[in-house]
Amino acid sequence: MSEPLVIPCPHCNGLNRLPAERLGDNPKCGRCKQDVLLDAPFELTAASYASQIKGDLPLLVDIWADWCGPCKSFAPTFEQAARQLTGRCRLAKLDSEANRNLAGQLAIRSIPSLLLFRNGREISRQAGAFPLQSLLEWLRSQGV
Numbered sequence: 732m733s734e735p736l737v738i739p740c741p742h743c744n745g746l747n748r749l750p751a752e753r754l755g756d757n758p759k760c761g762r763c764k765q766d767v768l769l770d771a772p773f774e775l776t777a778a779s780y781a782s783q784i785k786g787d788l789p790l791l792v793d794i795w796a797d798w799c800g801p802c803k804s805f806a807p808t809f810e811q812a813a814r815q816l817t818g819r820c821r822l823a824k825l826d827s828e829a830n831r832n833l834a835g836q837l838a839i840r841s842i843p844s845l846l847l848f849r850n851g852r853e854i855s856r857q858a859g860a861f862p863l864q865s866l867l868e869w870l871r872s873q874g875v
């Protein structure tokens with residue numbers, strides 16, 4: 732038996748402990764009974780940030796704004812990545828306008844910016860949009 736993985740629920744921020752072999756079975760949250768693993772990006776806010784960066788599955792955050800053209804054209808690529816990485820990496824979007832203080836704390840100088848977290852800390856970041864293949868290669872190089 733492998734050690735269970737700690738994974739925050741994207742809906743209620745509850746921490747779930749799931750055996751790795753169950754990740755493919757569409758596991759439900761112990762607290763709110765909704766899906767723990769999504770095949771689409773979920774919305775991250777200043778309120779959920781501290782809970783969501785925790786856990787053993789990496790969290791990739793796309794920091795964007797409504798006025799940012801490159802952010803908008805990158806959105807479909809990010810959604811495609813979410814579908815391909817279900818169960819391996821969690822993907823979330825942070826609106827830098829609605830969460831200015833947090834974006835400031837994270838020292839975001841340009842958008843889109845991609846930040847990768849695991850176990851509560853940032854392990855890598857990239858600025859700018861990139862094609863799906865390069866995105867996946869970068870994540871692979873980070874052990875995702």
Ligand SMILES: [Zn+2]
Pocket residue numbers: 740741742743744745760761762763764765
């Ligand atoms: Zn939940």
